[in-house]
Amino acid sequence: MLSGLLGSTNTTLLKQVARFTERRQEVLAGNIANIDTPGYRLREMPTAAFQTALQRAVAQSQAPHQAALSPGLQSPLSPGLGMAEPPKLEDLFPDTLFKAVTPSEQPGLTFNDANNRSVEHQFLEMTKNSLRQQFAIQVLQGQYDQLQTAISERVG
Amino acid sequence: MFRTLDVSASGLAAQRVRIDTIAGNIAHSHTTQDEQGNPSPFQRRLVVLEAQTDQVSAARGVGVTAKVEVDTQTPPRKVLDPGHPHADADGYVSYPNVNAITEFVNAMEASRAYEANISTMQVTRDMIENTFRLLG
Numbered sequence: 001m002l003s004g005l006l007g008s009t010n011t012t013l014l015k016q017v018a019r020f021t022e023r024r025q026e027v028l029a030g031n032i033a034n035i036d037t038p039g040y041r042l043r044e045m046p047t048a049a050f051q052t053a054l055q056r057a058v059a060q061s062q063a064p065h066q067a068a069l070s071p072g073l074q075s076p077l078s079p080g081l082g083m084a085e086p087p088k089l090e091d092l093f094p095d096t097l098f099k100a101v102t103p104s105e106q107p108g109l110t111f112n113d114a115n116n117r118s119v120e121h122q123f124l125e126m127t128k129n130s131l132r133q134q135f136a137i138q139v140l141q142g143q144y145d146q147l148q149t150a151i152s153e154r155v156g
Numbered sequence: 157m158f159r160t161l162d163v164s165a166s167g168l169a170a171q172r173v174r175i176d177t178i179a180g181n182i183a184h185s186h187t188t189q190d191e192q193g194n195p196s197p198f199q200r201r202l203v204v205l206e207a208q209t210d211q212v213s214a215a216r217g218v219g220v221t222a223k224v225e226v227d228t229q230t231p232p233r234k235v236l237d238p239g240h241p242h243a244d245a246d247g248y249v250s251y252p253n254v255n256a257i258t259e260f261v262n263a264m265e266a267s268r269a270y271e272a273n274i275s276t277m278q279v280t281r282d283m284i285e286n287t288f289r290l291l292g
Contacts, residue, residue, distance in 0.1 A: 028276070029277075
């Protein structure tokens, strides 16, 4: 029962977002560390692929999933807290989504030392990335707080 | 997440090596004899930065390593000064191949890159603190 609650749809997705943003921060930090390395090419995480996977996961979790529950388990909980096939959602986020790549086509200027550094762009991405992580963590915190409220059967 | 701090720290260390090397070059910009006391101009040191390409970083953030090399290519600066004890047969003294302007520009670049790594560490720190808040 508890694993069903803790592994509810939103929690799974938020966990993936936090995991992705934290890994991406590492890649962006690597780009900054190599800002003066000759021949270094900027690296990125497959953000577009991750967004697609996230969209698919959201769509899947919003689809009616009553069929997935056996008749005896008709949950009185709200749909967001239902047991919506957690293993399937995890499968939408394979490990390849969390591997850094060196995009073959990159915008921006390549300098004389074959490095295509761009501090502004990297810090912009870092700020956005950090805010996304903060968002995911805070919503996750909110969900755990709700759970805490439900467990203790009182508010505050 | 803690590996991110290591990556930024490697950047800090590399830029620190650059600054140290530049400081040495400037300090020796007029040194005309070696440790043994023989007339031989100091040769400028330069830092070669390399991305850390190992198994772990192949799919993750890449740190940086710094190696100090000696610039043997740039010729020494010849100054006519026949009275100098290290002057050659023609009266020229070989001064180190250090160009103060190049060194100062490199120093500025290294210092800015150091700051960029510090800022990155701050962002990473904030993210780690966010995560820790989940613990209660």
